[in-house]
Amino acid sequence: MSLTIKLFSQTILDFGCNLRKGFYIFVILFAGSVFANEETDMATEARIKAILSDMTLEQKVGQMVQGEIKWVKPGDVSKYFLGSILNGGGSHPNTNRNPREPHYGRGSNDKNASIQDWLDVADEVYLESIDKSRGGAGIPIIWGTDAVHGHNNVIGATLFPHNIGLGAANDPELLKNIGEITAKEVAVTGIDWIFAPTVATVKDNRWGRTYEGYSSESDIVGRYARQIVEGIQGDDINELRSNPAKLISSAKHFIGDGGTYRGIDQGDTVLSLEDLLKDHGQGFYKALEADVQTIMASFNSWNGDKIHGNEQLLTDVLKTQLGFDGFVIGDWNGHGQVDDCTNRSCPSAINAGVDMIMVPEHWKPFLKNTIQQVRDGIIPISRIDDAVSRILRVKIRAGMFEKGLPSIRAYSGRSELLGSTDHREIAREAVRKSLVLMKNNDILPLQPNTHILVTGDGGNDVGKQSGGWTITWQGTGNTNDDFPGATSIFAGIGEAMELVNGSAEYSDDGSWIKKPDVAVVVFGEDPYAEGQGDIPYLNDPDNESTKQIFKKLQDEGVPIVSILLTGRPLWMNSEINSSDAFIVAWLPGSEGGGVADLIVSDKNGDPRYDFTGRLSFPWPKYEVNLKDEALAVDEFILPLGAGMSYKTKSTLPNYLSEKSSVVSEDVADIIFAGSTREPWKTYVGDINDWHRLVSSGVGKTQNGDLRLDIVDGNVQEDSLRVSWDKGYESQFYWQADVPADFSKMEEQGGALVMEFMINKYPEGTVTQRMDCGWPCRGEIDVTEFFKSIPLKQSSKIGLSLSCFKKMGVDLKKITSPLVLVSKDEFSITFSDVRVVVDHLEENTIQSCDTGLTPVVIN
CATH class of the missing domain: 3.20.20.300 (Glycoside hydrolase, family 3, N-terminal domain)
Incomplete structure (x- = not known):
């Protein structure tokens, strides 16, 4: 050509x-x-x-x-x-x-x-x-x-x-x-x-x-x-x-x-x-x-x-x-x-x-x-x-x-090729070559005859290290059992340490059985794909548990090697400051052993492989563009092409500013937007099991009278359809492990705002609750409200938090912001649910006193 x-x-x-x-x-x-x-x-x-x-x-x-x-x-x-x-x-x-x-x-x-x-x-x-x-x-x-x-x-x-x-x-x-x-x-x-x-x-x-x-x-x-x-x-x-x-x-x-x-x-x-x-x-x-x-x-x-x-x-x-x-x-x-x-x-x-x-x-x-x-x-x-x-x-x-x-055809049905040893070795090589070492205060490589703690929610999770577009579209709802033949980062480190007369243990919260010589903290973004992965700022809003691990390790004097799992460069100044070594592993896939190849030494204490990965994106100095939030971040702590080897020194400053540059505006707690958002989890329940976790977005109650399905809304698979058949009383709800405090939002006129579509009108009573640790709750009959909405047309409603407060909810300890209960046929699809303050059209905020009137949106 x-x-x-x-x-x-x-x-x-x-x-x-x-x-x-x-x-x-x-x-x-x-x-x-x-x-x-x-x-x-x-x-x-x-x-x-x-x-x-x-x-x-x-x-x-x-x-x-x-x-x-x-x-x-x-x-x-x-x-x-x-x-x-x-x-x-x-x-x-x-x-x-x-x-x-x-x-x-x-x-x-x-x-x-x-x-x-x-x-x-x-x-x-x-x-x-x-x-x-x-x-x-x-x-x-x-x-x-x-x-x-x-x-x-x-x-x-x-x-x-x-x-x-x-x-x-x-x-x-x-x-x-x-x-x-x-x-x-x-x-x-x-x-x-x-x-x-x-x-x-x-x-x-x-x-x-x-x-x-x-x-x-x-x-x-x-x-x-x-x-x-x-x-x-x-x-x-x-x-x-x-x-x-x-x-x-x-x-x-x-x-x-x-x-x-x-x-x-x-x-x-x-x-x-x-x-x-x-x-x-x-x-x-x-x-x-x-x-x-x-x-x-x-x-x-x-x-x-x-x-x-x-x-x-x-x-x-x-x-x-x-x-x-x-x-x-x-x-x-x-x-x-x-x-x-x-x-x-x-x-x-x-x-x-x-x-x-x-x-x-x-x-x-x-x-x-x-x-x-x-x-x-x-x-x-x-x-x-x-x-x-x-x-x-x-x-x-x-x-x-x-x-x-x-x-x-020649390759059809050749199961021995799927995840073959030769193929996995190439993937492992790709992992080794992709990791970028950003900081190393002479703590790496991990030495023989030492005990290593691998911790953080990414340390033993092949799904998290693989990211979106993995078995499921968003990469969610998977367990390690869904990855036969794969190696988690912890498994790879454990195997490598055994070869040099060392040992490793894993916990997701920083605890240990034997005090470690070094802790490897694996953390970062949970899996996501298009649409649902968009973020307003280049920070990780769900890393409080990681910061608690860092604090525990620092208090105990344990050196920290950080491994970041991420689909993009993020503002990580605090985590970099707290780490003796910092590695960005991106989303390495099924061959977590490639991480251990780089960070665990041979029997002589020398590196088995050197770091050759270099940034193909510059690393942000701030989580937002300081001049105009609408623009991409344009100031960086490391340029394109940066990255250390074992023979070079870090070019990072000794201390990076940990002060956030994000100006807090609206108070918002997103519950569902394309997917269920942390810290909320999706549950269904009936008399046989009131607390059944639905991790993938698709599931049903034990009796099968209530079913959840991921469906297309504005984009592919961005909405959650909840459908009841006539039978046992069943409930659908979102719940967090730690109660949320909505009281200040209520004082500012906050509301639970839902965007949804009615697929089938309720044939019996439907109640909506906000729970504060059962039996603490506030409950509203929403049957006639849902019946008044045009079928299969997008609607938006904001229910005043003060309404639920009047119904008995303690807004300082909300465990479930939305619970729907019915025992008759009914189907509704949610596209967005959140608790918000400010910038709402007034006529979308409904109170208990005025009744519930839907606002149709296009």
């Missing part, structure tokens, strides 16, 4: 790179389709033309639709001619079935699904797709999955460090190996297409997807993008067809997802076209050089316009000027965010250049509406033909017409 790059004063498509000698603007000059193959594959194009000429409109539009396995039932693929399916994050085949029930469709989602279960789904949809008996064109379906740090939806797979750690490793060849391994493990389950790599350039670390980016610098992102695409697809496009270990790759998300205002997920990136391409284009340029076959459109807007509906970027820039001849895949209902669109209908996205629409649930009405829009001339048939040609081109290049049944 040849690429002509010339220095030019006027730009058509420009990107910049900051070199030591200055800033240069480059322009890519195209002669035809630069990023396509050198010689057009005339046979492929003729084949596309022949297939297309025989297709009906219904068959063509079907190829452009991708449904999710929970909402695609057996028979749908052949009936509606679907071109693709996906399994979203945390979506798995169905195993809770009798032999006659399908592996997918309603009821699907058992994270313990076996390799055979995955293959059964792949076979079933494949056979339907090539079945011409129901009027189909016989075009094989492709299945896509988010394998973003290994085959992360499948239990037992190798889990690599998330991209932020790989950015610190600064080893492009390692990235290629990781791409190769990921493709092989995905191929074991019969899946054809990987939604990776993410090539976002992250400019504001408050973004909840920061850890999916390699760096804040576009040139670093670019160095990695080509390598991982080649690892997944092969060194040239022909290998994708000929090598069964190679799969289709997707560079995402085009474009600017890492540059949104305030780091808000799916927000607005405000830049000129020149700066957009310069700051956020390098990863895509390099992925295109590697012949990436699909590119995923981004949720974000560019200067106020949703990219899913932006023809200038998707067609003029990406396809015409950059010469991309694969296809553009939409993101999860991303088309529905375009002006004048819904999840069920969006001609604007297709006309803008999205070739395949990811419409997980509402794909049937979308397909029907699109067909009609073509007939009505709203979508030109030429645009449909272009999109289908692109999809066919990728399927032909990937050998989909020749590969045959998924279960009989």
Whole structure:
């Protein structure tokens, strides 16, 4: 592939790179389709033309639709001619079935699904797709999955460090190996297409997807993008067809997802076209050089316009000027965010250049509406033909017409490859190379013949060290039992210490059986993914327990080695000051032994490996931009590229200011916002067990009369549906281990504010409580209130805290801010619940005296 790059004063498509000698603007000059193959594959194009000429409109539009396995039932693929399916994050085949029930469709989602279960789904949809008996064109379906740090939806797979750690490793060849391994493990389950790599350039670390980016610098992102695409697809496009270990790759998300205002997920990136391409284009340029076959459109807007509906970027820039001849895949209902669109209908996205629409649930009405829009001339048939040609081109290049049944392919069912020793060793190497040593007062490496305490809530938790996009979408609801073959950080340290005649013990609270010579404190962010991971400031608000551990260890004179698990650089001045050594481990994945490789010495007391990881993001000096909170932090204690080895000294000051720069404004206690927030936990209960913890967001009471489900609201899986069947009295509630004090909020006019939607009106009495340690409580009958709300329409209500106080609640010791009780059919979905003060519309605050009147919101 040849690429002509010339220095030019006027730009058509420009990107910049900051070199030591200055800033240069480059322009890519195209002669035809630069990023396509050198010689057009005339046979492929003729084949596309022949297939297309025989297709009906219904068959063509079907190829452009991708449904999710929970909402695609057996028979749908052949009936509606679907071109693709996906399994979203945390979506798995169905195993809770009798032999006659399908592996997918309603009821699907058992994270313990076996390799055979995955293959059964792949076979079933494949056979339907090539079945011409129901009027189909016989075009094989492709299945896509988010394998973003290994085959992360499948239990037992190798889990690599998330991209932020790989950015610190600064080893492009390692990235290629990781791409190769990921493709092989995905191929074991019969899946054809990987939604990776993410090539976002992250400019504001408050973004909840920061850890999916390699760096804040576009040139670093670019160095990695080509390598991982080649690892997944092969060194040239022909290998994708000929090598069964190679799969289709997707560079995402085009474009600017890492540059949104305030780091808000799916927000607005405000830049000129020149700066957009310069700051956020390098990863895509390099992925295109590697012949990436699909590119995923981004949720974000560019200067106020949703990219899913932006023809200038998707067609003029990406396809015409950059010469991309694969296809553009939409993101999860991303088309529905375009002006004048819904999840069920969006001609604007297709006309803008999205070739395949990811419409997980509402794909049937979308397909029907699109067909009609073509007939009505709203979508030109030429645009449909272009999109289908692109999809066919990728399927032909990937050998989909020749590969045959998924279960009989070369790597299918080879369970020995999933989490194999060789694969785990590469992941362990990646962990070693990704860790960044920021401070070491000669306490590391840990010496032979010593006793080590490993403590903190991350020390023995593979789920926490793996982060989001791990088995479940948000990475929550998992235990160590869900990671067979994996190694926690404690397990790795314990094994390494035994080899040097030392020992290790673990506690999550800093206690010990034998006083340690050194304590290794492992702490940091709990798992999260997009949307739910957005934060207002670069601090960890849930680290009080960690600070208590630090204090206990300092009081006892125990040296502290801190290991931070995080998806982004955080303001950690207090923790760094309190530590004798400080390491940022990012989100290392399943191979915690890689941490011990670095911090535990050999028998002679010398390092076994040195620290080579270097920061691919600068480390913040403050938790907020001091000049303008809307902007990203711009002052740092360590620059890009910083990091120690055992041979170098720390460049950190001896003492870092621990004074917070956050100006306290509103008082707020978030209970649920996309997920249950700390310190609250979700419970259900009935007469058999009133206190049943629901850690994953999905669960039910012992009698099964009350069920919780995670459902889509504004974004994927951001809402909690609570449903009662007629039967025993059952309750749903949030509760904290330590009582909360809402009394000062009440004095300031505080309220419990709920955003929700009624799915089914109550058929009996529904009561709402606020508890202060049973039987201390305040209770309101909300039956008629809920019946007065329009069905399936978002509503917002604020219940005055003084109302609950009048009903008997002691606001100084709230254990449960919201409890709902019923014994009859009723269903409600919560999208946001919080206790707040200030900045509320007055008419949303209801008191007990005025009755409860809903306020409808859009």
